[in-house]
Amino acid sequence: MNAPVTPGLPAFVPPRRVLMGPGPSDVHPRVLAAMAQPTIGHLDPAFIGLMDTIKGLLQQTFRTSNTLTMPISGPGSAGMEACFANLLEPGDTIIVCDNGVFGGRMRAMSERLGAKVITVQDPWGRAVDPQKVEDALKAHPEASVLAFVHAETSTGALSDARTLAELARSHHTLSLVDAVTSLGGSQLEMDAWGIDAIYSGTQKCLSCPPGLSPVSFGPRAVEKLRARSTPVRSWFMDFGLVINYWGEGAKRAYHHTAPVNALYGLHEALVLLHEEGLECSWARHRDHHLSLARGLEALGLSYLVPEGERLPQLNAVRLPAGVDEERLRRRLLEEHDLEIGAGLGEYAGRIWRIGLMGQSCTSRHVALCLDALGKVLQR
Numbered sequence: 001m002n003a004p005v006t007p008g009l010p011a012f013v014p015p016r017r018v019l020m021g022p023g024p025s026d027v028h029p030r031v032l033a034a035m036a037q038p039t040i041g042h043l044d045p046a047f048i049g050l051m052d053t054i055k056g057l058l059q060q061t062f063r064t065s066n067t068l069t070m071p072i073s074g075p076g077s078a079g080m081e082a083c084f085a086n087l088l089e090p091g092d093t094i095i096v097c098d099n100g101v102f103g104g105r106m107r108a109m110s111e112r113l114g115a116k117v118i119t120v121q122d123p124w125g126r127a128v129d130p131q132k133v134e135d136a137l138k139a140h141p142e143a144s145v146l147a148f149v150h151a152e153t154s155t156g157a158l159s160d161a162r163t164l165a166e167l168a169r170s171h172h173t174l175s176l177v178d179a180v181t182s183l184g185g186s187q188l189e190m191d192a193w194g195i196d197a198i199y200s201g202t203q204k205c206l207s208c209p210p211g212l213s214p215v216s217f218g219p220r221a222v223e224k225l226r227a228r229s230t231p232v233r234s235w236f237m238d239f240g241l242v243i244n245y246w247g248e249g250a251k252r253a254y255h256h257t258a259p260v261n262a263l264y265g266l267h268e269a270l271v272l273l274h275e276e277g278l279e280c281s282w283a284r285h286r287d288h289h290l291s292l293a294r295g296l297e298a299l300g301l302s303y304l305v306p307e308g309e310r311l312p313q314l315n316a317v318r319l320p321a322g323v324d325e326e327r328l329r330r331r332l333l334e335e336h337d338l339e340i341g342a343g344l345g346e347y348a349g350r351i352w353r354i355g356l357m358g359q360s361c362t363s364r365h366v367a368l369c370l371d372a373l374g375k376v377l378q379r
């Protein structure tokens, strides 16, 4: 008699890809190895030590001394919603700069939170215009928050975060900055530039798997949080509660169970970044962007964003007329294992978004991408 056979379900084996889209980016083997270590309790003293180390590394990465600096358990959009939910109360006025998908998302979140939204509109593919922001701040002295995206991943435009944060400060308005794609890839100085609140994500220039969102609140943002007359509408995202879990010292109150292994990964990714040096990482992103740009232009692809406003880690290029971009992108994936991004919104089908983020920003990536694009465009 044969023993009954219970066929095991096959394990999932992901294909080997080269990730050069708008995120996630390639993850370093050291980060993957760190995440495969044994899970420990989230209140284990060893884990609490790791939490403190991660907070310190995040402070260095944001260039801040803010105590309220921690990773939110959720992707970039969770950190984004957390910042808006903590800073805004119903009836507050917020000025939102909208020059792409993520500016639009900021507006939608603010509206859901019951805030009065003033929009500063700039065309997709352009940086936020500081003059328009100054005009809006002058016209709306009641505004308590100015929100803008530092690195607009949907179009590849880099805005002048320093100038915008200074404008907010000079009008006694808090600045709230989306640094999801800029952190680790472009110069960002939270304290020196006077940024009050910031959030980021792990899967762009930090080159971690997606799922965590580093945030930081400065003293003025904490003051606004403390002075709220209504509780934060989200229990999970209430920084007043979360900080008891992520706070200083060994005494931690259970709030939720942190994603233990994901935090091993974030730790290793931050260690890698600081081994290289933050400034070196910024320079690496700029240098490889310049060589990719030369190659793309040689292939006849032109940039959506004017020079001077370009984001090194996200290269948005217009497609030649008559090209079936979806088919070519599929071929890049199938024949070259290369992932690049499609256009969004009004640019769907009209641009490609080529990421050079974190571990995906090397001369090898630039060469591979140009070679593969050259081949699929030629046929």
Ligand SMILES: *Cc1c(COP(=O)(O)O)cnc(C)c1O
Pocket (backbone or CB within 6 Å): 023, 075, 076, 077, 078, 080, 102, 149, 151, 152, 153, 154, 178, 180, 181, 201, 210, 211
């Ligand atoms: C990716 C991204 C987000 C959202 O992050 P998710 O991890 O996808 O939720 C927000 N803002 C910008 C600028 C981004 O690039």
